[in-house]
Amino acid sequence: MDKRFKHTLVAHKICPYSMKVLTVMRHKNVNFEIKFIETHNKPEWFLRISPLGNVPILIIGEEIVISESAAIMEYIDEITPPKLMPQDPLQKAIDRAKFEFSNELIRNLYSFIFSTEQEKFIRQKEWLIKHFKWIEEWLKDGRYINGNQLSLVDLNFVPLFVALNMLKSTLPCDLLKDFKKLQIYGEVIISLPCSKTGRVPDYEFLMIDGIKNQNTVLYRSNPSYFNSDYKPQRCCFFRS
């Protein structure tokens, strides 16, 4: 990688799209700095350089700013061979479409997690379960989506399984209960080293805090879990 340029990732601590990029950067052992900003108090310098005011952005050197997690991930992949993206144009297109599918899934999952209205909560849950079927189909018999080798598309699903894992003890039923392949795939994904180092250590605690403070349906349906002093056993989740 061209070391002339310093790479700075600007992110939010609980942003799943930032997590995707962080995961890829860890997997590829990229040298970079990270700057965290607040969702509800974005600094001026950030708003000036991020075209849509979104994270993540990757600042290269002093001036170049790449926005959009998919664009950043493919860039990192290309400058750190061997590539995780396939070579074939059709396969690349299929995978890129799945990047966006994973974005939709993650968006709906976060919307579900932070939902404050019972009806919306139920609708989101149904939407999620309906769309898990697609990934289940794509998985066929391989360990990963494209067979036995990890590709960039798999790293796109890390935030999904990290969040689902976190939810396991808060939900009355496991969202993946009817999806055997997805459960296995999820375990493979979250046990990747980059999946552990690809997020801040306080990710889960920040999420749980947010679930509680926003008076979500999740919180209201299981207040004892959120109010207990008992630190969940999944502290070990963050061990490298």
Place this chain on the structure above:
Amino acid sequence: MDKRFKHTLVAFKICPYCMKVLTVMCHKNVKFEIKFIEMHNKPDWFLKISPLEKVPILIIGEEVVLFESAAIMEYIDEITPPKLMPDDPMQKALDRAKFEYSNEIIKNLYQFIFCTEQDKFVKLKEWLIKRFQQMDEWLKDKKYVNGLELSLVDLNFVPVFVVLNMLKPILPCDMLKDNKKLQNYGESLTSLPCAKTGRVPDYEFLMIDGIKNQNTVLFRSNPCYFNGPKSSRCCFFGK
């Protein structure tokens, strides 16, 4: 291009993301069939094959289904050299970020057009104008986003300027009035042959119909325009 596989594009007539793909396919002279479906009455066969129930999708042969306009456009570009995408990884990343940026502009532009609430209408207009100022900064004095040559990123902005052109007589003021560079850029884009052939001939009429029937702010602020005789802009679709 591998002719073993039939390419079928599934689209809505007024979908701007479909317009993007259609524009690229026309520019690259790709052979394909097109199937239009109704936004509010999606057929079962479609819902079974489109993972997010959205258009456009590109069906290749009998079984392979590509979705997401950006993925489809890059695929078409790669199988029909010379490529419109740059080779440099950083430049590619910058361009891909702009694909998504154009999607946001288009989404907000359509929301603006079909908006039924005055406050929201004003907010959307301000948001759009701010984005046009941003685009002005990238363009500098260049003919296209990346210089003198057309690249794939430019074709992403075709729907924006097609729509802005359509809106010119409807809005009390031109959203690009302070933006000479963007006006020029818009004209460069809309005068490309693929910009004309990359949409259905009845696009504008369908849009105007929708603006009227949904009792939008646009309609309410200028009802005579919508209820009057066919505008002289029929020539809009002349080749």
